[in-house]
Amino acid sequence: MTSQPATTLLILGASGDLTRRLLLPGIGTLLASQPERRLQVVGADLRELDADDWHGRVRDALAEGGAGAPAADAVLATTRYAAGDATDDEALRALLASIPCDRLVIYFALPPHVTELVCAALERIGVPGGTILAIEKPFGDSLATARELNALVTRIVPEERVFRIDHMLGLHTVLNLIGLRFANRLMEPVWDRDGIERVEVLYDETVTLEDRAGYYDRNGALRDMIQSHLLQIMAMLAMEPIASVGERDLRDAVGQVLRAARVVDPVRDSRRGRYAAGDIDGRAVPDYTAEQGVDPARGTETIAEIEVAIDNQRWAGVPFVLRSGKSLGEVRKRAVIHWRAPAHVPSGMHGRDTPDKLVIDFKPDGFELHLTTNGKGDPFTLEQTVLRGELGGAHLLPYGEVLASILDGDPRLAVRGDAAEECWRIVEPVLEAWRRDDVPMASYPAGSTGPEGWATS
Numbered sequence: 001m002t003s004q005p006a007t008t009l010l011i012l013g014a015s016g017d018l019t020r021r022l023l024l025p026g027i028g029t030l031l032a033s034q035p036e037r038r039l040q041v042v043g044a045d046l047r048e049l050d051a052d053d054w055h056g057r058v059r060d061a062l063a064e065g066g067a068g069a070p071a072a073d074a075v076l077a078t079t080r081y082a083a084g085d086a087t088d089d090e091a092l093r094a095l096l097a098s099i100p101c102d103r104l105v106i107y108f109a110l111p112p113h114v115t116e117l118v119c120a121a122l123e124r125i126g127v128p129g130g131t132i133l134a135i136e137k138p139f140g141d142s143l144a145t146a147r148e149l150n151a152l153v154t155r156i157v158p159e160e161r162v163f164r165i166d167h168m169l170g171l172h173t174v175l176n177l178i179g180l181r182f183a184n185r186l187m188e189p190v191w192d193r194d195g196i197e198r199v200e201v202l203y204d205e206t207v208t209l210e211d212r213a214g215y216y217d218r219n220g221a222l223r224d225m226i227q228s229h230l231l232q233i234m235a236m237l238a239m240e241p242i243a244s245v246g247e248r249d250l251r252d253a254v255g256q257v258l259r260a261a262r263v264v265d266p267v268r269d270s271r272r273g274r275y276a277a278g279d280i281d282g283r284a285v286p287d288y289t290a291e292q293g294v295d296p297a298r299g300t301e302t303i304a305e306i307e308v309a310i311d312n313q314r315w316a317g318v319p320f321v322l323r324s325g326k327s328l329g330e331v332r333k334r335a336v337i338h339w340r341a342p343a344h345v346p347s348g349m350h351g352r353d354t355p356d357k358l359v360i361d362f363k364p365d366g367f368e369l370h371l372t373t374n375g376k377g378d379p380f381t382l383e384q385t386v387l388r389g390e391l392g393g394a395h396l397l398p399y400g401e402v403l404a405s406i407l408d409g410d411p412r413l414a415v416r417g418d419a420a421e422e423c424w425r426i427v428e429p430v431l432e433a434w435r436r437d438d439v440p441m442a443s444y445p446a447g448s449t450g451p452e453g454w455a456t457s
């Protein structure tokens, strides 16, 4: 690491919420565990920020991430903020010229349409050799715009230097799916349609809008969580065995699953809902449409669920249910693998009524294997035993992990262009059905388990 050349991280959209809440603390967590990294952080945005304000933001976020001196001091000594319009060729050229560095990472913490405008300007003016483009989600806002953006960015730099950010790929529990599945004799032989009945990927959050109405109200749960993160997690759960964890093997396997995935009947296989006034842990939450910054006419959903079919030999007939919602009563960020019932339980054994399952908790990390065993007392009754464990320890926050891979130029934790397009292809029929109002908008009180009748694991 010490031999690594200094890198400049140019953050476009630096005055925004994502930079403050996730990106800068991610740098903090990275420097906390790898203080030898040499990093200059330049923030840029339309909004005017004075130097003290920017320094304060960077200082607080580095501390929040756990960076200590001298690593934090080194960043604070060189960081600066530039106000300007990065969609304007001359302003962007001047900004790039003011950053003499060995390696440049341009981080787009911007909405997709602004990212596209900045990329168009970069194509016209050019970027220094070796530049990496790191692009926040959503990557485009439809299949068509994702295709256009892919074509545009790969005219600026080659695909291996385009990092489409998905911080779930930095979650060590998600990465651990590779070890869990492929480094054990136990799992893989039953990891298919013969062993598994149904798979759920759930991302239930208690958080509400967190002052992000400007972003969230335009996107909703399907675009915000399922189109990006949950489909990536699904691909890690469903991919074929890989020969290596090399970039090509890993991302080819992800792409292969996504290409085989579809929502068979978008009306039957999707659900949406929106929270109404309620209470979460004693905190009163208003109806979503009464939240500041929300436009009720948009009809944005705050919970979404889709059932995905993977049309290949391993998974034919096994539903993958992906669901995510906000303002729920309980945090559940997990994958649940429901095993099939055994072909035959010895006659004379009784009492078994719960199917076996494997629960993989992404946050907080852990797993539970629910197994049927002989019960207490009468030795021929059956009951469930739960084996619990952790899936290795994270040493970085997911954003730190993702940033480390960007700074190292290792695209394994980033979404490849074809995968980004496939994810849009999978959800677009659902978005169309919802636009036509073919799927009703359910309601659920904030703090509840979700709309009535929605299955939960």
Ligand SMILES: O=C1O[C@H](COP(=O)(O)O)[C@@H](O)[C@H](O)[C@H]1O
Residues within 6 Å of the ligand: 205, 207, 224, 225, 333, 363, 398
């Ligand atoms: O990308 C996003 O992720 C968060 C959930 O991720 P976590 O790391 O906080 O568990 C979600 O709240 C947010 O709406 C979404 O944009």
